[in-house]
Amino acid sequence: MGDSEKEISPAQAENGSLTDIQNGSVDKSTVEYERAQLLSNLPDPDAGKTDEERKAISDNEKDRKLMWKVDCWLIPWLSLLYLLSFLDRTNIGNARLANMEVDLGMVSGDYNMALTIFFISYAIAEPITNAILKRLTPRIFFTSIIILWGIIMTLMGLVKNQAGLLAARWFLGLAEAGLFPGVNYYLGCWYKSSEIGVRSSIFFSAAALAGSFGGLLAAAIAKMDGIGGMPGWSWIFILEGLTTVVAGLFCWWMVFDWPDTARFLTPDERIRVQRRLIVDRQGRTAEDFDKRHIYAALKDWKTYGYMVIYMGCLTPLYAFSLFLPTILRAMGHTGTKGQLLSVPPYAVAALLTIAVGFFADRTRWRGYCNIATVTIGIIGFVLLISTANPRVQYAGTFLGAAGIYPTISNTLSWVNNNFEGSLKRAFVLGMVVGWGNLNGVVSSNIYLDREEPRYWTGHGVNLGFQIVCLLGGSIFMHVALRRSNAKRRAGSMDEKWAAMSEEQRWISGDNRPDFMYTL
Known part of the structure; x- marks a missing residue:
C-alpha cells in the first residue's frame, strides 16, 4: 500500500x-x-477466530506457503514465455552477425527498417490487448498469441528477400504485443501491491536472460550453416520459432484464468488468495467492463507521467538489445566470439533486476530505485560514447545493461501500485507499455554504421532519454505524488468526496482522499 x-x-x-x-x-x-x-x-475460512488469530494466520508460514505455491506455478512459466518473446524479437541482431544482410541482398538502412516495422505494429496493438485479455480470458489469450508468433517466427527463417523479412516482422509485432502488458496486468490479479515488484522483476529478468541465452544459442545454431540448404541465420529463426510453438501448446494447461478458477489451488486456498487481494486494495477493484474506467485512465495525469518515464526505459532497452552485437562488432569482436561476449552484461543485468525488485517491494521506494538505477546506466553510456578503447567500452556495456533492465519492471510495478480499478489499471498499462514500445522506432534508427565505433548518435540519444525522461520523469513523479499524498492527509479532497454519489465514488478509483500513492 x-x-x-x-x-x-x-x-x-x-x-x-x-x-x-x-x-x-x-x-x-x-x-x-x-x-x-x-x-x-466470499466465504470466510477463518470464521470465529479472534483478531489475533487472524493476524497470526496472515503473517505465519501458512500464508507464505500459499503464495510460494502460487509463485511456483505462475512465475517460472510466465518468465519462460517472456524469455521466448524477447528472444524472438531480438534474435535478428544475432542473425545479422550470421550474414543475414548479405544473403537477403539488404543495403544500408534495410536492417533499421526491419527493426522499425516491428515496433510500429507492436505499439499499435498494445493499448487494446489488455481489454481483449479481459474479454477472452488469459488462457485463451496467451495460448493464441504465443502459438501465432511462434509460427511467424518459424516462417521468418524461410524469407528470401527484404520484403519478406519486413512482412514477417510486422506480423510478429502484432502477435507479440499482448504478452508483456498482459502478464503485468495478470500478476496484479494474483499478488498484493507490496508483492508485485519482485515478481515483476523476476519475470522481466527473463529479457536480460534472453539476451544472454540468445548469444549462446545463436553461436551454436549458426554452426548449422548449409544444413538443408539453408544458411545459419535461417536456422536461428526456425528453431527458436518452433520452440515457441511447443511452449504455446503447453500454455493451455499451464495458465489459469483467475484465482477463483485455479485448479492447482484447493477451494480454501482460492478463497484466501481472493480475500488477501481485497484487503490489500485501497478501493474497489472495478471488475465490471465499464467504459468509464477507460475514460478515467485517459484523463488521469499520472498516465502520461508514466508514459514519459517508460519511454526513457524502453528506448535504451531496445537500442541496447538490438544493437549490442553490432556494438561488439565495432569493438573488433565478430563471429562466435562476438556472440559469446554479449552474454555477461545481460547476466549482470538480470541479477540486478531481481535485487531491485526485492528492495523496492520492501521499502516502497520505487521512485528512488529508478533514480539510483538509471544513474548507473548514464555512467555506462558516457563510457561508451567518450572513448574508442574497446575495454572501456565493454565495461560500459555492463553498466549500461545494469542501468536499463531493472527500471522496466520497477516502473510497471509503480504503475500497478498507483492505479485502482482493474480495468483502469489494465488500460493504463496498455497505454504506458504501448507508448514505450513505439519508441522502439527511435531505437531502431539511431545506431549508424558510419559512426562506429563511437556511435555518437546512438549513445547520445540513449543518454538523452535516460536523463530527461527516465531520471527527470521519475523525480517529477515522486515529487508530484508526495505533494498529492500531503494534500489528501490534510483533508483538501474531503469536501468534494462527501458531495459525490456512490456511483461517482466507485468510478473515482485512486482519485479518492484515502488512497495514498506509492512513492
Missing part, C-alpha cells in the same frame, strides 16, 4: 461481513466499507 495509509484492524479487513455493513460500524464513505462489501461476497 501507499505510504502512511491508515491501518485497519484484522476484524474490519478479514471479517468485513454483512454485519459490519448493516450495523453501521463501517463508514460508507471509506475504503473499509467497500472492502467489507467485497469480502462479504
Whole structure:
C-alpha cells in the first residue's frame, strides 16, 4: 500500500461481513466499507477466530506457503514465455552477425527498417490487448498469441528477400504485443501491491536472460550453416520459432484464468488468495467492463507521467538489445566470439533486476530505485560514447545493461501500485507499455554504421532519454505524488468526496482522499 495509509484492524479487513455493513460500524464513505462489501461476497475460512488469530494466520508460514505455491506455478512459466518473446524479437541482431544482410541482398538502412516495422505494429496493438485479455480470458489469450508468433517466427527463417523479412516482422509485432502488458496486468490479479515488484522483476529478468541465452544459442545454431540448404541465420529463426510453438501448446494447461478458477489451488486456498487481494486494495477493484474506467485512465495525469518515464526505459532497452552485437562488432569482436561476449552484461543485468525488485517491494521506494538505477546506466553510456578503447567500452556495456533492465519492471510495478480499478489499471498499462514500445522506432534508427565505433548518435540519444525522461520523469513523479499524498492527509479532497454519489465514488478509483500513492 501507499505510504502512511491508515491501518485497519484484522476484524474490519478479514471479517468485513454483512454485519459490519448493516450495523453501521463501517463508514460508507471509506475504503473499509467497500472492502467489507467485497469480502462479504466470499466465504470466510477463518470464521470465529479472534483478531489475533487472524493476524497470526496472515503473517505465519501458512500464508507464505500459499503464495510460494502460487509463485511456483505462475512465475517460472510466465518468465519462460517472456524469455521466448524477447528472444524472438531480438534474435535478428544475432542473425545479422550470421550474414543475414548479405544473403537477403539488404543495403544500408534495410536492417533499421526491419527493426522499425516491428515496433510500429507492436505499439499499435498494445493499448487494446489488455481489454481483449479481459474479454477472452488469459488462457485463451496467451495460448493464441504465443502459438501465432511462434509460427511467424518459424516462417521468418524461410524469407528470401527484404520484403519478406519486413512482412514477417510486422506480423510478429502484432502477435507479440499482448504478452508483456498482459502478464503485468495478470500478476496484479494474483499478488498484493507490496508483492508485485519482485515478481515483476523476476519475470522481466527473463529479457536480460534472453539476451544472454540468445548469444549462446545463436553461436551454436549458426554452426548449422548449409544444413538443408539453408544458411545459419535461417536456422536461428526456425528453431527458436518452433520452440515457441511447443511452449504455446503447453500454455493451455499451464495458465489459469483467475484465482477463483485455479485448479492447482484447493477451494480454501482460492478463497484466501481472493480475500488477501481485497484487503490489500485501497478501493474497489472495478471488475465490471465499464467504459468509464477507460475514460478515467485517459484523463488521469499520472498516465502520461508514466508514459514519459517508460519511454526513457524502453528506448535504451531496445537500442541496447538490438544493437549490442553490432556494438561488439565495432569493438573488433565478430563471429562466435562476438556472440559469446554479449552474454555477461545481460547476466549482470538480470541479477540486478531481481535485487531491485526485492528492495523496492520492501521499502516502497520505487521512485528512488529508478533514480539510483538509471544513474548507473548514464555512467555506462558516457563510457561508451567518450572513448574508442574497446575495454572501456565493454565495461560500459555492463553498466549500461545494469542501468536499463531493472527500471522496466520497477516502473510497471509503480504503475500497478498507483492505479485502482482493474480495468483502469489494465488500460493504463496498455497505454504506458504501448507508448514505450513505439519508441522502439527511435531505437531502431539511431545506431549508424558510419559512426562506429563511437556511435555518437546512438549513445547520445540513449543518454538523452535516460536523463530527461527516465531520471527527470521519475523525480517529477515522486515529487508530484508526495505533494498529492500531503494534500489528501490534510483533508483538501474531503469536501468534494462527501458531495459525490456512490456511483461517482466507485468510478473515482485512486482519485479518492484515502488512497495514498506509492512513492
